[in-house]
Amino acid sequence: MTTPSILPVLQGRYSPLRFNRDHQLTEVDIETLLEAARWAPSAGNSQPWAFHLRRRGDTGHGELVDHLAPSSRRWAPDASVLVVNLAHHEVDDSGTQYSEFADYDLGQAVAHMTLQAHAMGLACRQFRAFDLDGLHDALHVAPGWRILTMTAIGTADTGDPPTRNRRSIADLRTAGFALPA
Numbered sequence: 371m372t373t374p375s376i377l378p379v380l381q382g383r384y385s386p387l388r389f390n391r392d393h394q395l396t397e398v399d400i401e402t403l404l405e406a407a408r409w410a411p412s413a414g415n416s417q418p419w420a421f422h423l424r425r426r427g428d429t430g431h432g433e434l435v436d437h438l439a440p441s442s443r444r445w446a447p448d449a450s451v452l453v454v455n456l457a458h459h460e461v462d463d464s465g466t467q468y469s470e471f472a473d474y475d476l477g478q479a480v481a482h483m484t485l486q487a488h489a490m491g492l493a494c495r496q497f498r499a500f501d502l503d504g505l506h507d508a509l510h511v512a513p514g515w516r517i518l519t520m521t522a523i524g525t526a527d528t529g530d531p532p533t534r535n536r537r538s539i540a541d542l543r544t545a546g547f548a549l550p551a
């Protein structure tokens with residue numbers, strides 16, 4: 371069977387491990403990325419997401435860099451912007467759930483932003499390699515909100531895109547179900 375073809379933006383996207391440290395994102399670029407995230411679907415249209423962005427060279431960019439893990443510190447500071455991705459879990463700190471699907475929905479909004487970036491000739495690497503608790507305190511995250519991930523966005527400073535591996539369609543259709551005895 372031939373491999374089904376998918377949208378070029380999906381096929382061509384990859385997460386680089388090197389960014390061009392000379393590239394700058396404009397304010398219009400940033401607004402466009404946020405606009406893409408804004409239109410993501412969410413449970414009950416709850417839109418339980420927030421994005422805290424600091425461009426390379428901005429005051430405060432170094433504060434994000436200071437909280438990177440050694441692994442991400444090798445490449446993330448070169449990205450044009452670092453984005454902190456937050457989900458709204460609870461109403462203040464009342465213990466009342468804001469959205470059961472906050473993490474799920476944040477992931478979709480980040481995916482929207484990632485694909486919009488790729489369509490604009492940019493590249494993104496989402497990551498978790500940072501000091502979560504330290505960053506939470508440094509950014510004074512509001513009660514009920516949680517940082518989940520960060521995204522480095524810029525232009526990829528790589529030669530050929532890397533080989534990307536994925537599980538098969540057959541596996542997607544069968545995994546996760548216990549076979550009847």
Ligand SMILES: Cc1cc2nc3c(=O)[nH]c(=O)nc-3n(C[C@H](O)[C@H](O)[C@H](O)COP(=O)(O)O)c2cc1C
Binds near residue numbers: 383385498519534
């Ligand atoms: C939630 C999440 C967390 C990730 N954390 C890291 C990370 O800490 N460090 C890293 O180098 N890449 C991280 N990645 C990037 C993945 O390794 C990458 O997306 C995956 O290998 C697939 O490669 P591709 O995006 O090029 O298709 C993360 C991606 C996601 C979605």
